Amino acid sequence: MRELCRTLLYRLAALFRRRHLEDDLDAELRSHMEMAIELNLRKGMSAEDARREALRSFGGVEQTKEIYRDQRGLPMIETTLQDLRFGLRILRRSPGFSILAILCLTLGIGANAAVFSWIEGILFRPYPAVTHQERLLALTGTARGESGSTSISWPDFLDLQRSCTLFDAFIVNKIMGTTLSIGDRAERTIGSIVSANYFDALGVHPILGRGFEPGEDSGRNTHPVTVISYQLWKARFNGDPQIIGKMQRLNGVPHTIIGVAPEGFYGTFVGWGMHFWVPASMEEIFEAGGYKLEDRGARWIEAYVRLKCWSLLSIWCRRDTMRSAPRIFKTS
Amino acid sequence: MLVLKTLDSMGPMHGFGIALRIQQVSDDLLQLNQGTLYPALLRIEQRGWIASKWGVSENNRKAKYYSLTHAGRKQLGQEVESWDRMSAVINRVLRTT
Numbered sequence: 223m224r225e226l227c228r229t230l231l232y233r234l235a236a237l238f239r240r241r242h243l244e245d246d247l248d249a250e251l252r253s254h255m256e257m258a259i260e261l262n263l264r265k266g267m268s269a270e271d272a273r274r275e276a277l278r279s280f281g282g283v284e285q286t287k288e289i290y291r292d293q294r295g296l297p298m299i300e301t302t303l304q305d306l307r308f309g310l311r312i313l314r315r316s317p318g319f320s321i322l323a324i325l326c327l328t329l330g331i332g333a334n335a336a337v338f339s340w341i342e343g344i345l346f347r348p349y350p351a352v353t354h355q356e357r358l359l360a361l362t363g364t365a366r367g368e369s370g371s372t373s374i375s376w377p378d379f380l381d382l383q384r385s386c387t388l389f390d391a392f393i394v395n396k397i398m399g400t401t402l403s404i405g406d407r408a409e410r411t412i413g414s415i416v417s418a419n420y421f422d423a424l425g426v427h428p429i430l431g432r433g434f435e436p437g438e439d440s441g442r443n444t445h446p447v448t449v450i451s452y453q454l455w456k457a458r459f460n461g462d463p464q465i466i467g468k469m470q471r472l473n474g475v476p477h478t479i480i481g482v483a484p485e486g487f488y489g490t491f492v493g494w495g496m497h498f499w500v501p502a503s504m505e506e507i508f509e510a511g512g513y514k515l516e517d518r519g520a521r522w523i524e525a526y527v528r529l530k531c532w533s534l535l536s537i538w539c540r541r542d543t544m545r546s547a548p549r550i551f552k553t554s
Numbered sequence: 555m556l557v558l559k560t561l562d563s564m565g566p567m568h569g570f571g572i573a574l575r576i577q578q579v580s581d582d583l584l585q586l587n588q589g590t591l592y593p594a595l596l597r598i599e600q601r602g603w604i605a606s607k608w609g610v611s612e613n614n615r616k617a618k619y620y621s622l623t624h625a626g627r628k629q630l631g632q633e634v635e636s637w638d639r640m641s642a643v644i645n646r647v648l649r650t651t
Binding site: 282 | 568569570573574587588589590592593596597599600601602611613615616617618
């Protein structure tokens with residue numbers, strides 16, 4: 223083992239002293255030849271014969287050198303370096319072509335990187351700050367006589383949440399706009415109506431205050447509370463550390479600010495940044511069409527589930543949700 | 555092993571000397587190309603069994619002298635021993651009727 227290390231070190235060192243070692247080898251072999259010739263001369267050979275005999279008994283000089291070099295350094299690295307040098311020489315010989323080629327490669331790689339990071343942002347990891355989003359799926363419903371998919375209703379959500387065993391999280395949310403008035407300024411702001419487990423299920427922890435508590439999404443206009451985004455907190459409330467507990471009018475109804483979402487959390491709509499979240503119990507304030515939490519026919523909310531694992535995804539999912547479907551429709 | 559043994563009995567020696575010596579003591583039975591000696595010397599040196607130094611030969615020629623190191627002497631002892639054991643075994647097998 224120690225010998226192996228020594229050999230490796232020796233070979234590595236040889237990489238950096240190649241010229242010197244090459245001269246060394248030349249000198250050594252030359253001295254060998256001279257001594258051999260001298261000996262042969264003393265044996266009474268002619269100068270020509272002495273030389274020929276010395277070469278003969280030595281064997282191939284260049285061959286020997288080649289074997290010697292392989293043994294001395296690290297041939298793989300040396301040939302790689304040689305190839306690199308050769309490549310650079312070729313590139314330098316036709317600079318126009320080289321620049322064109324390099325330009326093409328740069329553009330190609332750049333474009334690829336751009337597209338990939340875009341795709342990653344949109345498709346693979348669309349929701350910053352959400353844990354395990356690779357297992358997050360959107361759940362849609364279908365209705366008889368209608369093509370395409372629809373959203374789901376609140377009673378559906380409750381039933382599915384109760385009866386599906388494949389998900390470790392099941393949330394719903396609905397994007398909506400509202401008028402936010404602070405002092406004498408009013409502006410349109412985008413927010414979400416969500417189920418009470420929203421923040422817990424996504425693994426998003428408010429940096430101030432709390433998320434919604436179980437039960438805050440039931441009832442009719444019973445829980446006027448809101449969690450605001452980090453951006454809104456910074457921009458419209460100047461990062462007020464005493465923000466929790468203050469009132470904010472949303473669509474004219476006073477809401478208590480109970481939490482501030484962490485920086486980088488924008489909600490769960492691709493391409494949109496949410497600025498506040500309210501529990502589903504406040505639905506009527508923000509949605510047209512009245513109170514819908516008890517109406518199974520009102521398909522107004524989008525569902526997301528996080529699978530426990532990816533295995534047998536489609537089959538199991540479908541079976542599990544299908545199995546609970548008859549129960550739902552029997553009750554409706 | 556031959557190289558180590560040669561250096562052990564002759565003291566520091568240059569490549570040509572080692573080649574000559576090996577040829578002589580083997581009564582020219584080992585007809586190796588002298589050139590093959592040099593990669594072998596390098597390999598042994600890398601393992602730390604011999605050391606090399608430039609010097610001047612008896613007739614004033616510059617030559618690289620190889621000498622046995624402490625580790626080399628130990629290695630020679632081991633190799634001789636294992637060779638003895640090996641040849642003893644082979645001998646015994648051959649003589650058994």
